[in-house]
Amino acid sequence: MKYEGMIFRPPSEAESLILQVTVGCSYNRCTFCGAYREKTFRIKRFEEIKEDIDEISSYSPRVKRVFLADGDALIIPQKELIRVLSYLKEKWRGLERVGIYANAKDILRKGVEELEALKELGLGIIYLGLESGNPEVLKRIKKNATIEQLIRAGKRVKESGILLSVTVILGIGGVEHSQVHAKDTAKVLSEMDPDYVGALSLMIVPGTPIAHEIETGELILPTPFGLIQELETMIENSHMTRCFFASNHASNYLPLRIQLPEEKEEALRRIREVLKKKDPALLRPEYLRAL
Numbered sequence: 001m002k003y004e005g006m007i008f009r010p011p012s013e014a015e016s017l018i019l020q021v022t023v024g025c026s027y028n029r030c031t032f033c034g035a036y037r038e039k040t041f042r043i044k045r046f047e048e049i050k051e052d053i054d055e056i057s058s059y060s061p062r063v064k065r066v067f068l069a070d071g072d073a074l075i076i077p078q079k080e081l082i083r084v085l086s087y088l089k090e091k092w093r094g095l096e097r098v099g100i101y102a103n104a105k106d107i108l109r110k111g112v113e114e115l116e117a118l119k120e121l122g123l124g125i126i127y128l129g130l131e132s133g134n135p136e137v138l139k140r141i142k143k144n145a146t147i148e149q150l151i152r153a154g155k156r157v158k159e160s161g162i163l164l165s166v167t168v169i170l171g172i173g174g175v176e177h178s179q180v181h182a183k184d185t186a187k188v189l190s191e192m193d194p195d196y197v198g199a200l201s202l203m204i205v206p207g208t209p210i211a212h213e214i215e216t217g218e219l220i221l222p223t224p225f226g227l228i229q230e231l232e233t234m235i236e237n238s239h240m241t242r243c244f245f246a247s248n249h250a251s252n253y254l255p256l257r258i259q260l261p262e263e264k265e266e267a268l269r270r271i272r273e274v275l276k277k278k279d280p281a282l283l284r285p286e287y288l289r290a291l
């Protein structure tokens, strides 16, 4: 398998075979993201991808899950993606699910029918980075999508029947936008109505534009308890029909794994208890936090 550079995947794809079909991120300019800064974006040729699939299938006859890397692999033109998914299906008859990262524009470039066609071929989950539902914050972090586009993209995935997993980032609005970021994000999540939400806490990657904003004092990070207050506001104001909400990513101070709406009240009770005690011993220690 010929991986180029560092490979990232969602925590829930830990058991999946990671197949790199693109290198880097086609946009690569979000101010907080250092994942693909060193890579020059390109879509791998089908022959390269096929070579990797052939190699793995020669010693792994049974693969159940595949995750297509890197940053926004859904940018691959429909015909090419169909070719990759068809080949995966041909090689592994028992393949249950293929996952992929996508940004809003990648999704909106495809119609519902095109997404449905990908679903038929095994694409089972799309991971979309929302980060914030606040327009000012999105502009500041150079997300390259409007709220309206993000909502439309999320709804389109849902309409196609593909599972939608959305990432949001606690602390990304700084102290200044802390609560409005949490409220607006809850509002957008409620409109998208995703199947999964993954809440991360902002971790500063050296050399990124956001690291510079912090150095110059342009952006002030909320305290760990400030981040938990954002989590409280986000959960309190979210109204999803059926969603698994997780804040168990290694970057978070308070790990939660809850089914919404069923476990909302219990989660809020737990969060409020932590906020009332303000005891740092109740939080994940700083040295255990990671991206």
Ligand code: SF4
Pocket (backbone or CB within 6 Å): 025, 026, 027, 028, 029, 030, 033, 034, 035, 036, 071, 072, 103, 129
């Ligand atoms: S957050 Fe996503 S879209 Fe933004 S630069 Fe990183 S990989 Fe690309």
